[in-house]
Amino acid sequence: MRLILAPMEGLADQDMRDVLTRLGGIDLCVAEFVRVTHHLITERVLLRTVPELANGGCTRAGVPVRVQLLGSDPVCLAENAAHIAGLGAPGIDLNFGCPAPMVNRHGGGAVLLQFPEIIHTIVAATRRAVPQHIPVTAKMRLGLKDTALTLDCARAIEAGGADEITVHARTKVDGYRPPAHWEWLARIREVVKLPLVANGEVWTPQDWENIRKVSGCSDVMIGRGAIVRPDLALRIKTGDAAMPWPALLPWVADYYQRLRARVEPKHAPGRLKQWLGMLRSAYPEADALHQTLRTERDPVAVEKLLLGH
Ligand SMILES: Cc1cc2nc3c(=O)[nH]c(=O)nc-3n(C[C@H](O)[C@H](O)[C@H](O)COP(=O)(O)O)c2cc1C
Incomplete structure (x- = not known):
């Protein structure tokens, strides 16, 4: 299987x-x-x-x-x-x-x-x-x-x-x-x-x-x-229970840091926003970050937000 x-x-x-x-x-x-x-x-x-x-x-x-x-x-x-x-x-x-x-x-x-x-x-x-x-x-x-x-x-x-x-x-x-x-x-x-x-x-x-x-x-x-x-x-x-949002968040931050190291900095927040938009249907907690990313496009500020969350 x-x-x-x-x-x-x-x-x-x-x-x-x-x-x-x-x-x-x-x-x-x-x-x-x-x-x-x-x-x-x-x-x-x-x-x-x-x-x-x-x-x-x-x-x-x-x-x-x-x-x-x-x-x-x-x-x-x-x-x-x-x-x-x-x-x-x-x-x-x-x-x-x-x-x-x-x-x-x-x-x-x-x-x-x-x-x-x-x-x-x-x-x-x-x-x-x-x-x-x-x-x-x-x-x-x-x-x-x-x-x-x-x-x-x-x-x-x-x-x-x-x-x-x-x-x-x-x-x-x-x-x-x-x-x-x-x-x-x-x-x-x-x-x-x-x-x-x-x-x-x-x-x-x-x-x-x-x-x-x-x-x-x-x-x-x-x-x-x-x-x-x-x-x-x-x-x-x-067969484990679903991972709660606080346990998932470091993985999201990790993804973002990898993105920032690879893509043009201005593109990283948009890619993260796409993922957060999808995560919202399983994790309502992702919504606040997603909303913030509608206006916040500074890659460094986004990283601070993720790590400080
Ligand atoms: C954004 C997006 C991009 C995709 N790109 C490819 C691709 O490059 N090659 C491919 O064979 N299928 C691609 N697919 C189809 C997926 O591999 C998969 O067959 C489809 O999403 C159905 O599975 P799901 O209902 O589990 O999402 C893509 C699907 C999505 C949503």
Whole structure:
């Protein structure tokens, strides 16, 4: 039974992965997508998104981070995957679910769900290019507008030789709105034999139990739920009670300090505000800090506020 932190561009960045994996309970991370176009991604660009590659492909807590690629050209994807595997990535994940219009216009992400044969070609080319001991996995949504091709896409991923598939149980049109259609995960399990990771709408330990029951999957990927409740994975593993706000606050401060050391100082308060905005739904105490950050944009003042709180 594994708990996997979902790739979330702009949300589960390297600093968030660091904090969440040190908090505990997460077995594996998938980094936010890296766009593959017509050239080899430079090491510099790659390390910006997945700096864990300079640490043996793991977070400081020792949790492996797979690199996710997004694109539509099988040859370019395969070449980049081989290159990245050579840099020590513990796994390569292929994105067949991104709904962003910009990405879709270039033929990547969820639009590929209309073309199972292209998905098959991409997976097969990538699997061939990457050494066998490094997993090549794929992440898909149920479809673009409907579920007409869901099973075909899952079959294409399996036939292409992927080692594992994660399914976000919604179509692109569903966006991120509840519900997630967990029953579809069980249907997919009937037609493919490769390990299936269940994903979508797991916010509490009870949701985790329910998604496993409905889908029959043992492994679960958690996205926004891990941002809103940073101890969610730990609680699932230990059965412990939820961490109170005073115990969580030093982790939030730690995240902010890491952010400040990495991003342009003026951007750090905004990123923190985003997290506090999400934390409010589990921790009403986060609201006061969130309100303050509406007007306070001085990074040093924000740090004092966090540490003195
Ligand atoms: C802000 C944001 C960014 C995301 N970025 C990615 C991404 O880079 N790659 C990907 O495969 N999925 C991405 N996703 C989708 C998540 O990995 C996950 O499938 C989705 O949030 C459903 O899980 P949840 O209901 O537990 O959040 C993103 C989701 C969000 C909310």
